[in-house]
Amino acid sequence: REPKEIPTEEIKKWLLEKTSPNTRNHRLCSIKSFYELTVKMPVKLDKIPFAKKEEKLPLPLSHEETKMLLNTCTNLKHKAILVLLFGCGMRVSDVINLRPENIDRFNDVIHIIGGKGAKDRITPLGEKILKLLELYYKTYKPKSGYMFDGQFGGQYSQRSINLFIKEVGKKAGIKKHLHSHLGRHSYASQLYSTGTDLSKIGTILGHKSEKTTRIYAKTTASIISN
16 A cells, blocks of 8 residues: 555554554654655654653662672672672772772772763762772782773773672572662662662762652662562
C-alpha cells in the first residue's frame, strides 16, 4: 500500500506490538522521519506521543551487604577502590583520576578535581578509610602519578574495576547486579536512611539538581517498604 493510505490507528497497533517503551520510541522516531522526509507528510503521526520511559530505581547494597563485600575482598588495592566507591560515594571516573595529593589527611576530605561537568568538589573521608588508603599507598607505591596504577602502567581502567567488583560480589554471595556506580547509589541510600539531609547528600555527591538526589530517597523508601 501507499504510505499515505495506511491509517494512523494501524500504525499505533504496530507500535504497541513492542512492550518496551524504548523499542516503541525507536519505531516511532523512525516512522516519523519516514513520513516527514520521504512521504512529505510531517503531520501524519503528530497525535501519537512517545512512550514514557520506565523509571527503574537502582537496587543499592545495604550496610550489611557492603560490609560483606569489603570483608570478602582480600586484595588491598581492590579494597581501597571499593571503600572510595561504597564508602565515599565517588564516581568511578573520580577514583581512576584520583592523585595522592588530592587526599587531604589533615582535614579528612578528598578533593575531587575536574569531576563530572568539570566541577571540583570535596567529599568526606573517614578515619578507617584514610588508614586503609595509607596502607595501600605504602604497600603498592604507585608510580603513574595517579593513586591507582593500571596493570601495565598508567591509570586503572573502569572495565577492570567492574570486573573485580563482580568477582568479589559473587564470592560474597551477593545476588544483586554489581557495578562501580552501585557504590554511589549504596552510599547515598545509606546516608539517607540514617537521617542525612537530602541537600547535604546532593552537595557531597556533586549533584546539580535536588531532583537527582531524590532518586535515593525513593530507593530507600522502596527498600524499607519491601
